[in-house]
């Protein structure tokens with residue numbers, strides 16, 4: 218039986234008092250890959266923020282990695298985030314630390330305290346993203362595509378059930394965008410991590426079709442008909 222790692226039912230998503238998305242209903246199963254598309258300002262980021270509890274779910278029901286969004290307590294939010302890897306357009310690496318320090322810092326913040334396990338896991342994720350040799354480099358010494366691979370490696374450190382990616386290829390040229398998308402497909406396959414990826418790049422979706430959610434006019438439609 219398929220197991221939902223994200224489900225929203227009758228959910229209403231607000232930015233302050235402004236209603237952004239109405240009556241949202243969909244679920245995403247363990248190991249699924251799903252695109253989230255829609256014009257600028259249509260609510261893609263607001264939806265993702267709701268899923269990682271950066272926006273409060275004001276109305277309706279939501280469940281992510283076992284946490285009920287409408288009932289989540291403030292002190293539980295870090296535990297929800299440990300089950301989700303979040304990736305942004307602008308990488309968000311710490312500029313004054315090298316790759317190893319960036320990844321160690323993140324793991325320590327997540328509560329890992331065994332130095333050997335930390336470094337073993339760092340090497341595993343760097344292998345997975347194809348960059349095992351950049352430990353000593355600072356972000357500014359890496360290309361945009363490489364920085365995004367490090368950000369993806371960071372998102373994977375804690376063995377997340379779900380990756381949420383908000384325009385992860387938005388700062389990359391078309392060739393690098395395809396490489397990053399293929400990396401998401403690989404992660405999705407090898408680790409059975411569900412991926413929800415917001416993107417503007419319809420060309421990518423045409424070339425690599427997958428289930429697609431479409432934000433438009435304040436609602437979300439599942440273009441593939443699964444919900």
Ligand SMILES: Nc1ncnc2c1ncn2[C@@H]1O[C@H](COP(=O)(O)OP(=O)(O)OP(=O)(O)O)[C@@H](O)[C@H]1O
Nearest residue numbers: 232233235237255256257258259260261262263264
């Ligand atoms: N912090 C905020 N406070 C108030 N309104 C906001 C805030 N962030 C976004 N909005 C509004 O919410 C709506 C949806 O924005 P959102 O960023 O979710 O769209 P998006 O589809 O992700 O857009 P883009 O593709 O440009 O990132 C927009 O009208 C935006 O102006």
